[in-house]
Amino acid sequence: MEFSYYPGCSLTGSAKELDDSFRGAAAKLGVTLTELPDWTCCGASSAHMVDAFLETALPAQDLMIADGLGKDVVAPCAACHVRLKAAAQHLSADSSLRKQFPFRGEIQVLSGIEMFHHDAVLSALKERVKKPLEGLRVVPYYGCLAVRPPEVVQPDDPENPMQMDHILDAIGAEVLSWPYKTDCCGGSLTLTITDVVLKLSQKILDMARLVEADAIVTMCPMCQANLDTRQADIARATGKEYAIPILYVTELIGMALQASEARAWLGKHMVSAESVLSKKGLI
């Protein structure tokens, strides 16, 4: 299988381990990813806040590059995925905009979860699992932008999405039922209104603890960064201890496929997963 690949900015910096594990897991499953040449920022959570033209124009730039490659484009970052998909929809609905940004609209924009949930990829995953993650209790955390706005993202179910559950199930993890699959962690305000964000993130961490999860699993780099980096602040503010690993689903896929680089990916997180995973005999 072949896809175009839009890493987006955070995967070159704070979410480098998502980029590495995404490419690593895809390669193990026989998926070829071609990075969009000369891609630029999609505008993320800021462009739509400040200017309606740039909201579409910035991702349109990348869509046109993807159009040229002629393959469906995968955007692992939930924000990039929403921006690219919303722009594709704006362009197909607005012919005058399409004159400036001649996007043919023949390619699809896929989220990272969708790509690994693709029939052929998921069956390859089921076949190739070498070390099932038995005994690892995980809560799937999709976050906001993996499911909303639903008319843009078109998820399987905006309140109870299941695709990441299926992936985690395929690699043998114990997927727990919990109520905060799609609740907001506050990521978009983490640098600006931090005190409010700490409350939202704490709520999610506390629920994961209540259901006795070993780890929270996500694909969203903003959720991962926020929930991972803010645990120290929440611990300071509450006097409670917080050490819940926030893992990318692609890291777990890589572990189940026994990718040799998996340990290096995990080493990038603030809250270490080492002790949880070694207790379960997984590393």
Place this chain on the structure above:
Amino acid sequence: MQAITTAAATPHPADLTSVVNQCYQCCKCSAGCPVATEMDLLPHQMVRLAVLGQKERIVQSKSIWLCLTCHTCGARCPNGIDVPGLLDPIRHQMLKEGKAATIPEVPAFHNTFMKTIRTFGRIHELFLIGMYKWKTKTFMADKELGMKMFSKGKIHIWPHWAKNVGKVKELFKQSSLR
């Protein structure tokens, strides 16, 4: 007072006014909003004010900047009203007119984010955070975290200029940020 309509140049296909007029105040948006407890105007109240053409009340609220744009409200609204979609054009206009924000850190962050895109074509996290902290004089916040992220190789010192940065700069010239 002027009723709220989307500017002609916006790419939003929906006619916002006719959409917000469908609101029957079931309050589902406010029930699901993760920051409702922090807000001075609840999401359903902002929709009502929009229907009444009282945009100034929204402009002067904290809520317009507290909104996380998580779209929980819009996903659950029986009438398809997405509050962030209603607030975006109001925020655009406020920024264009240079109106003071009740929580200035939020627009300061987004403006810095856009400046970073304009400069490099991509986000350079150190530049973004440094500029934001300079603007808001919040140098000490998250210092420890920043050091830890740096040691994990998550923050790069040197920016990467996208080859297409020239095209990005052209797009900015056509926008309200020119």
